[in-house]
Amino acid sequence: MGLRQKKDRALATLYARYPSVFHLWSRRFSSVTHTGSPWSRLGKDISQCRLALITTGGVHLKTQVPFDMNDRAGDPSFREIPAASALSDLTITHNYYDHTDADKDINIVLPIDRVEVLRDKGEIGSVNFRHFSFMGHIKPPHRDMLVQETAPRVAENLIADGVDVAILTPA
Amino acid sequence: MRPPRALHPGFSLGHPLGFPNRPHLQIKVLRLLLNYLVTIDTPGTLIERDISIEADNGLSYEQD
Numbered sequence: 001m002g003l004r005q006k007k008d009r010a011l012a013t014l015y016a017r018y019p020s021v022f023h024l025w026s027r028r029f030s031s032v033t034h035t036g037s038p039w040s041r042l043g044k045d046i047s048q049c050r051l052a053l054i055t056t057g058g059v060h061l062k063t064q065v066p067f068d069m070n071d072r073a074g075d076p077s078f079r080e081i082p083a084a085s086a087l088s089d090l091t092i093t094h095n096y097y098d099h100t101d102a103d104k105d106i107n108i109v110l111p112i113d114r115v116e117v118l119r120d121k122g123e124i125g126s127v128n129f130r131h132f133s134f135m136g137h138i139k140p141p142h143r144d145m146l147v148q149e150t151a152p153r154v155a156e157n158l159i160a161d162g163v164d165v166a167i168l169t170p171a
Numbered sequence: 172m173r174p175p176r177a178l179h180p181g182f183s184l185g186h187p188l189g190f191p192n193r194p195h196l197q198i199k200v201l202r203l204l205l206n207y208l209v210t211i212d213t214p215g216t217l218i219e220r221d222i223s224i225e226a227d228n229g230l231s232y233e234q235d
Contacts, residue, residue, distance in 0.1 A: 012185075019183050037173040037215035046205050057185075097185040105191030114188070114197045123205070167204055168174065169187040 005069055008095040016098035032147065042164070049164035051118075052128035053081075054154065056136030057102060057109035057171035058094025061085065066093035067135040074138035076146040078154055081131040085112065096137035097171050109171045128163050136170055176211045178204055181221030189222070196222075 014021060042049070058067050060079040068075040081090070090106050092099045102109045112131065118124045132154045138146050158166055180200055182189055188197040200222060207218055 015184050034173045037175050039175050039214040042208060046209065057187075099185055101191045102185060107194070107197055108186050108188045108191055111188050111197055111201060114194060114201055117194070117198055118201060118205075123202070165205075165208065167201070171185050171187060 004072075005095050008069075009098075012096055012098045016100075032143065044164065046124055046165070047122055048125045050126045050128055050162055051115055051124050051165045051167065052158055052161065052163045053110055053112065053115065053131040053167050053169065054133070055110045055131075055169045055171065056134045057097075057099065057169065058092045058135035059090055059106060059110045059133040060093065061089055062091050063089075066091075069093060069095050071142070073140065073142045075135055076138050076142040076150050077134075078150050079133045081110065081112070081133055083112065083116075083127050083129050083131060087113070094135045094137070094171070096135075099171070102171070109169055111167075111169070115167075124165070128158075128161050130157075130161070132157070173215045175214055176207055177217045178207055179217060179219045181219070181223045 059081060060066060061081065064079050067077070067079075087106050090110075090112075092102055092106070092109075099109070107113050110131065110133065115124070115127050119127050134146070134150070178200075180187070180189070180203070188200050190196060203220070203222075207216075211218070
């Protein structure tokens with residue numbers, strides 16, 4: 001790991017240990033701003049809905065190409081996570097938050113096992129056969145690719161899969 | 172960012188569902204999300220709820 005990546009990890013640890021420092025940074029961080037929110041009413045009972053997860057926690061299969069930590073603008077690509085994945089098949093590549101606890105139990109950023117429980121109890125109708133993962137540190141010029149290409153592609157996949165409910169877990 | 176509906180459960184960065192190996196707490200957060208999915212009727216609503224404190228106060232997050 002290079003010096004810059006060590007600095008990024010140290011900052012991530014600082015933000016995790018001292019949330020007030022993170023809040024101070026986040027207030028000054030210039031991100032995409034929107035004047036409105038997309039909106040769609042739930043058209044059926046949740047117990048009949050198909051659910052998928054989307055995380056920005058940098059989760060991916062160990063067999064997949066890791067997110068690019070060398071590009072300071074981040075990596076706007078995404079990874080498909082099969083819903084049947086075992087936790088031991090998954091790992092996290094993301095230097096911009098402290099994922100020490102998520103490494104112990106990835107369910108805290110991608111609750112892949114927990115949604116299966118909700119399905120087994122009949123509280124949701126089904127779990128989609130795949131979930132999606134980004135790494136949540138994407139700055140210009142890659143932010144445009146995220147907004148215009150990769151995020152819409154995930155949305156198209158979710159629609160094609162017949163997903164009714166998507167839960168986004170940021171990290 | 173203005174997501175359609177959002178819950179800020181009060182956990183620190185990197186812990187959107189809470190703490191590792193606390194499955195009942197994680198499921199409680201998911202159930203809250205699904206509940207707010209039904210009850211929120213205004214686009215852009217953000218619910219701030221410190222579930223970390225509720226969990227520390229011994230509320231039943233370790234049992235169904």
